Every structure is written in structure tokens, then in C-alpha cells.
Amino acid sequence: MNAILALVSGLLFGLGLLLSGMNDPAKVRAFLDIFGQWKPELMAVMGAAVVVFFFAFHWSKGRSQPFAGGEFHLPSLQRIDVRLIVGAVLFGVGWGLVGLCPGPALVDLLSFRPEIIWFLLALIAGNRLAHWLIGPARS
Amino acid sequence: MYSELAGGLLIGLAAAVLWLGIGRISGMTGVMSSLFALNEPQRRWSLWFFIGLVAAYPLFHLAGAEAPMTITDDPRLLIAAGLLVGFGTYIGNGCTSGHGVCGMGRLSLRSVTATLVFMAAGIATVAVMNQLGGSV
Numbered sequence: 001m002n003a004i005l006a007l008v009s010g011l012l013f014g015l016g017l018l019l020s021g022m023n024d025p026a027k028v029r030a031f032l033d034i035f036g037q038w039k040p041e042l043m044a045v046m047g048a049a050v051v052v053f054f055f056a057f058h059w060s061k062g063r064s065q066p067f068a069g070g071e072f073h074l075p076s077l078q079r080i081d082v083r084l085i086v087g088a089v090l091f092g093v094g095w096g097l098v099g100l101c102p103g104p105a106l107v108d109l110l111s112f113r114p115e116i117i118w119f120l121l122a123l124i125a126g127n128r129l130a131h132w133l134i135g136p137a138r139s
Numbered sequence: 140m141y142s143e144l145a146g147g148l149l150i151g152l153a154a155a156v157l158w159l160g161i162g163r164i165s166g167m168t169g170v171m172s173s174l175f176a177l178n179e180p181q182r183r184w185s186l187w188f189f190i191g192l193v194a195a196y197p198l199f200h201l202a203g204a205e206a207p208m209t210i211t212d213d214p215r216l217l218i219a220a221g222l223l224v225g226f227g228t229y230i231g232n233g234c235t236s237g238h239g240v241c242g243m244g245r246l247s248l249r250s251v252t253a254t255l256v257f258m259a260a261g262i263a264t265v266a267v268m269n270q271l272g273g274s275v
Contacts, residue, residue, distance in 0.1 A: 001161075002160075002187075003183075003184065003187045004187075005156060005157065005160035005161050005184075006157065006184040006185070006187035006188040006191070007188070007190060007191040008156060008191060009153045009156040009165060009188055010153070010187065010188035010189060010190065010192040010195075011153075011192070011194060011195055011198070012150075012152055012191075013149075013150055013153035013191070013192055013236075014191065014192040014193070014194070014195020014199075015146075015149055015195045015198070015199060016146045016147065016148070016149030016150035016151075016152075016153060017146065017150065018146070018195060018199045018204070018206040019142055019145055019146035019149060019204070019206075020145070020146020020150070021142065021146070021206070022146065023206055024206070024207055024208045024209060025208065025209065025210040025211075026208075026210065027209075032258075032261045032262050032265040033262075033269065034262055034266075035262075035266045036266070036269050041140055041143045042143060044140060044143040044144045044147055045143050045146055045150065046147065046235075046239055046240065046243075048143075048146075048147025048148045048151055049147045049148070049150040049151035049154065049244075050151070050239075050240055050243045051151065051244075052148055052150075052151025052154070052244075053154045053155055053244030054244040054245070054246075056151075056158055056244075057158065057241075057245045059159065060158060060162075063159075066158070066159060066160055067159055067160050068160050068161050070161060070162055072158070073163055073164070075232075075237075075242075075247070077232060078248075078249055079249065080248065080249050080252050083230055083231070084249065084252065084253055085252075085253075085256055086231070087228065087229070087231020087253075088227065088231045088238075088252075088254075088257040089227070089257070090223045090224075090226055090227030090231075090260075091224055091227030091228045091234060091257045092227070092257035092258065092259065092260020092261040092263075092264065093223055093260050093261070093263075093264045094220040094222070094223025094224035094225075094227060095220075095224060095235075096261035096262070096263070096268070097216055097219060097220040097264055097268070098216060098217060098220035098221075100210070100220065100221075100224070101167070101228075101235045102167035102168055102171055102225075102228060102234050102236075103167040103192070103234070103235065103236050105221075105224075106167065106170075106171070106192055107193065107195055107196055108196065109193050110193055110194075110196040110197055111196060111208065113210070114212075115210045115211065115217055118214050118218055119218075119221040120221065121218075121221065122217065122218040122220070122221025122222045122225065123171075123222075123224055124171070124225060125225060126221060126223065126224065126225020126226035126227075126229070127168075127171055127172060127226070127228070127229045128175065128225075129222075129225070129226055130226045130229035130230050131172065134229075134230055137230070137232050
């Protein structure tokens, strides 16, 4: 059951990214270009997604466990520290350079475009480098 | 505007299914890291999520829909960006999905902070590149 729900969630997530145009790096960069030719439409993507998840999260507070059983795995980290800020800055710079964040890059994988493959290989290298050099954050 | 709104609703629905269904946060950074730790049973859902995610592209096109994509072809830029995004999201514990959608949706101050910071860094990067005049 967990596998099916995760599969469906991944599929819906991917379709949402494609439908919204989040998978198009040029559109994302135009969204970030607030001092130039700003295209604000992508704000609706995050806005709508946040509102839907807000209600889902609120609903879950009245439940002792998820529908498929087990438990709710709430992120344990709460502190705002240097690690969080440095990570967010590095991520933001990389995001602005090309217009790809991890989800859209993964969604575009099966386009087999060489640009996506280059980016994904570097993305994985960066992820593993941080894992080996610094390791997971602890609460 | 409607396709952006509909896409956002689908993304929110996807996050809701994962949270209410199996109690997991749909963060792409976590999913990617988990793909390298599939020997841990509690992380195996990530593989299924990943399969669904990448299957969306061929299904979307099979359904006759179009998803245009324009991206730089400069390998140096692509590699630098990939390294920064991979490294930054790992140490910051999340990206646009985990912090941006789920974290903001549950009103986490940590995630709101991360989202504001990476948005600002992205905006600044695009602005600086435009100032340099398309040489990058």
C-alpha cells in the first residue's frame, strides 16, 4: 500500500510540474527575473500547492496515524542555523544560474536531453559530496 | 495562469497523498538522498515516488500534452549549477518541494526562512547575470 501511494504521489507531482511549466528552466528564470522581464505566473504554482498542503496537514493533526498505517514522520529539525542559510544560498545561486531545482530536473530525465543529463550528474555529485564531507544534519 | 494554478493544485494534492497516506514529506532532496540508502527499509517509498515522478514525462506526452523546455547548452554552467543545487539542498535539508511546498504549508519557520533565502539568492543570481549581459 505504501508503495502504491508513493507511486501515485510521485506521478501526480510530476504531472503537476509539467502542467505548470515548472519543468521549463527558461520560465523559471523569467519568474526569478523580478528586476527585468518578470513573469510572475509561477507564483500561482507554489501558492496553490502550499494552500492544498496546508489543509492536508491541518487534517492530519486530528489523526493518530496516516491512512496506510505507521506514523507521521514530521521533520525533527527546527533550528535556523548557519548550515540552513548557507545551503539555501548555494541552492538559490545554482537555481538562478540555469533555472532547475531537483524536482523538475528529475521530471525532465526521460526527455534524455543532454543538458538535463549534465545537470543531473552534477546534482548527484553535489549531493554525494555533501553527504561524504559533512553528513546528515542532526536535530 | 490556469495551467500554473492547476499544476500547483496537482503538486499540493501529491504532497497531501504522501503525507496523509504514509506520513512522509514529499521533498525531492530527501527522495534523491534516499535513493542512495535503499538498504534502509523506511526509505524505500522514495524509490516508488521516484518511479512515478519520472514516468510523468512520457505519460504527459502520450496524453498529447506539450511541455516546452528551454535551457542553456553551456556544460560549464549546467555542471556548476548542478553541483551548487545538489550540495546546497543537501546541507540545507530541502528545496522548493520540501521547504517551499510542505514546510511553508505546515507553517515551519525554518522552511519559510529557507524558502525566502533561496528565492532571494535565485533572484539576485538572475539579476547579476543579466547585468553581465548574456556573456554567461
